[in-house]
Amino acid sequence: MKIDEILNENNNIDLKVKILSVDKREVTTSKGNTIYHYGLVGDETGVLSYTAWEFPAPIKTGDVVEIKYARSKEYNGRIRLYFDSKTEIILKPGESMDVKNTYREKKLQDISLKEPFVSVTGKVTGMAKKEYNKDGRLLVIYNGFIEDDTSRVRLSSFGKELENGKIYKIKGAKVSEFNKQMELSIGDKTEVFLVNDENINFERNYKIAEITNPAGSINIMGFIITLGTKSGIIKKCSVCNKPLTTGVCPDHPDAKTILDIFSYFTVDDGTKYLQCIAGKNAILPFLNIKNDEIAKYAGDIYTKLNDNLYGHAVKMNVDFIKNDNELSARVNTINNITEADIKNDIILNNSGD
Ligand SMILES: [Zn+2]
Numbered sequence: 202m203k204i205d206e207i208l209n210e211n212n213n214i215d216l217k218v219k220i221l222s223v224d225k226r227e228v229t230t231s232k233g234n235t236i237y238h239y240g241l242v243g244d245e246t247g248v249l250s251y252t253a254w255e256f257p258a259p260i261k262t263g264d265v266v267e268i269k270y271a272r273s274k275e276y277n278g279r280i281r282l283y284f285d286s287k288t289e290i291i292l293k294p295g296e297s298m299d300v301k302n303t304y305r306e307k308k309l310q311d312i313s314l315k316e317p318f319v320s321v322t323g324k325v326t327g328m329a330k331k332e333y334n335k336d337g338r339l340l341v342i343y344n345g346f347i348e349d350d351t352s353r354v355r356l357s358s359f360g361k362e363l364e365n366g367k368i369y370k371i372k373g374a375k376v377s378e379f380n381k382q383m384e385l386s387i388g389d390k391t392e393v394f395l396v397n398d399e400n401i402n403f404e405r406n407y408k409i410a411e412i413t414n415p416a417g418s419i420n421i422m423g424f425i426i427t428l429g430t431k432s433g434i435i436k437k438c439s440v441c442n443k444p445l446t447t448g449v450c451p452d453h454p455d456a457k458t459i460l461d462i463f464s465y466f467t468v469d470d471g472t473k474y475l476q477c478i479a480g481k482n483a484i485l486p487f488l489n490i491k492n493d494e495i496a497k498y499a500g501d502i503y504t505k506l507n508d509n510l511y512g513h514a515v516k517m518n519v520d521f522i523k524n525d526n527e528l529s530a531r532v533n534t535i536n537n538i539t540e541a542d543i544k545n546d547i548i549l550n551n552s553g554d
Pocket of ligand 1 (some may be wrong): 438439442450456499
């Protein structure tokens with residue numbers, strides 16, 4: 202059989218596949234502890250998940266094997282292969298096999314390292330070209346963002362140029378994590394298609410409790426219920442951008458120092474509270490201070506932050522970031538809530554009831 206022929210429950214499957222991944226898990230049952238293996242197998246027609254209650258130790262990722270007397274069964278709405286004590290798994294040494302990958306379509310807010318390759322659809326923005334040398338060859342990388350109605354994430358494309366403002370379907374994008382956020386990249390085997398989808402809403406207005414993964418560029422509203430007492434002006438190295446506690450960068454002692462604002466506070470929207478950090482890019486426009494005026498406010502910046510943030514209702518655009526298992530936020534923009542926002546929010550609130 203071929204993988205794309207396994208559509209229903211079947212108790213007598215014989216097929217030749219490549220092992221794409223092998224993971225191990227231990228479960229405790231009434232009979233004691235049991236170890237089982239699980240992962241992915243594929244052939245020229247597709248990829249399937251498997252669970253193996255018996256798995257020969259020498260077999261590893263990349264091996265081609267013949268599998269006899271396997272079963273298939275539906276689990277969580279998808280067909281899955283099961284190997285047990287009756288199943289024979291026979292290694293085919295030296296054989297290789299091309300695998301046709303199939304990727305699950307995901308919303309950008311739902312991507313995670315658990316599924317390393319996915320299919321996504323979204324608008325590409327801010328892509329900029331960068332050239333670099335690798336082993337004497339000039340390579341091109343494009344860095345920017347992709348966004349849908351749930352999130353905006355960083356996107357890198359190796360060699361393949363995408364047009365800003367256009368909507369693409371990207372099949373086989375690689376998922377990674379950088380700087381506590383999710384990222385996607387386009388490599389040699391990734392397929393990219395231009396699509397016409399006018400119905401995506403890029404506003405991304407959410408309640409804090411609705412966000413459970415590190416999603417980028419999310420609009421939230423709420424009350425600021427605490428302001429961190431160490432919020433204020435900090436010095437940073439103009440070369441490496443590191444905060445300087447002594448006033449001099451250990452790596453760049455001759456570099457100029459630049460002034461930044463570091464503020465941290467908690468916002469609560471009635472569904473949940475969220476720890477936020479905001480730098481000068483968010484704070485200066487909010488306080489109506491120009492970049493070259495920061496020094497002028499050195500003495501009373503905390504009072505100014507306290508007067509304008511603490512106890513106020515604000516709307517913010519934030520990137521959710523993952524700290525261990527907690528989500529917190531980096532603030533991109535912050536604004537006072539207007540009458541119109543409150544009306545819109547009430548309409549939104551009531552429409553669901
Ligand atoms: Zn430095």
